[in-house]
Amino acid sequence: MSALDHKVALVTGSSRGIGAAIAHVFAQNGAQVAVHGRDVAALSAVRESIERSGGRAIQVLADTTKFDEIEAMRRQIERELGPIEILVANAGGSYSPPGPLEDTTEEGWRASVEGNLTATFLTIKSILPGMKERKAGNIITISSSAGRRPHPRSPIPYAAAKAGIQILTQDLAAQVGPFGIRVNCIAPETILTDRNKERIPEAQRQMLIDAHPIRRLGMPEDVARAALFLASDEAGWITGIVLDVAGGATMG
Ligand SMILES: NC(=O)c1ccc[n+]([C@@H]2O[C@H](COP(=O)([O-])OP(=O)(O)OC[C@H]3O[C@@H](n4cnc5c(N)ncnc54)[C@H](OP(=O)(O)O)[C@@H]3O)[C@@H](O)[C@H]2O)c1
Numbered sequence: 226m227s228a229l230d231h232k233v234a235l236v237t238g239s240s241r242g243i244g245a246a247i248a249h250v251f252a253q254n255g256a257q258v259a260v261h262g263r264d265v266a267a268l269s270a271v272r273e274s275i276e277r278s279g280g281r282a283i284q285v286l287a288d289t290t291k292f293d294e295i296e297a298m299r300r301q302i303e304r305e306l307g308p309i310e311i312l313v314a315n316a317g318g319s320y321s322p323p324g325p326l327e328d329t330t331e332e333g334w335r336a337s338v339e340g341n342l343t344a345t346f347l348t349i350k351s352i353l354p355g356m357k358e359r360k361a362g363n364i365i366t367i368s369s370s371a372g373r374r375p376h377p378r379s380p381i382p383y384a385a386a387k388a389g390i391q392i393l394t395q396d397l398a399a400q401v402g403p404f405g406i407r408v409n410c411i412a413p414e415t416i417l418t419d420r421n422k423e424r425i426p427e428a429q430r431q432m433l434i435d436a437h438p439i440r441r442l443g444m445p446e447d448v449a450r451a452a453l454f455l456a457s458d459e460a461g462w463i464t465g466i467v468l469d470v471a472g473g474a475t476m477g
Pocket residue numbers: 237238239240241242243244261262263264265267287288289290315316317318319340344367368369370412413414415416417418420421
């Protein structure tokens with residue numbers, strides 16, 4: 226028996242990066258996974274790769290800033306796999322550069338808050354009622370080390386949105402614990418996704434590595450293994466935590 230045997234899991238933002246690694250690890254551990262994003266080609270590649278490894282997956286599309294699209298996605302997953310038992314609200318990213326607050330554009334601010342905090346809220350709002358009815362469920366949100374402490378490399382709108390996700394997680398954990406639902410948050414430091422491999426020049430990479438007591442950058446699988454633990458019954462008495470997956474660069 227595997228940790229997530231037959232559980233239905235939705236991992237938002239799993240067409241690439243950290244979300245794709247979580248989808249793979251969940252499927253390897255017995256979950257039936259809804260792979261989500263907006264890029265159909267990338268989604269198909271992740272779904273096919275899970276299927277080739279013997280896992281069960283479907284692919285679903287939705288803009289996580291639009292509630293009606295999330296609702297349509299939820300209904301599709303319920304039809305094709307059954308009720309969602311595990312939700313990883315991972316979709317997000319940073320949509321403005323770091324720098325002085327007064328130089329931050331209103332568009333950059335709104336995009337970061339919408340794409341992270343509002344998207345997490347809307348996704349949970351859609352999936353939570355079914356979990357409450359069934360008196361069972363598991364929700365994992367994704368923050369960032371940017372939301373854990375001030376840092377000149379962190380864009381303020383992104384950091385503020387991620388910090389918002391942390392308190393949303395904890396308020397929700399307190400609210401829904403009596404319904405048998407656990408809610409936890411993972412806060413990763415820089416993770417070497419394909420996008421970050423392109424974005425971070427080799428020279429800067431060493432500087433980043435040196436900022437971690439464990440002298441390497443994180444890999445998507447580091448986050449995926451933490452998500453697997455939180456999603457499994459092994460973490461049955463853990464709720465409302467913000468788990469730093471950060472090589473020691475942030476310490477809660
Ligand atoms: N990588 C890091 O160093 C790092 C560190 C700390 C925290 N994080 C957080 O971890 C999460 C994943 O990051 P990542 O680096 O793996 O990101 P990524 O490689 O850029 O992938 C982002 C994923 O989110 C999806 N997505 C973004 N906005 C969406 C929207 N409005 N509607 C639907 N899907 C949307 C993308 O879908 P499509 O591409 O298909 O459109 C993609 O699947 C994010 O919340 C990020 O803030 C990342």
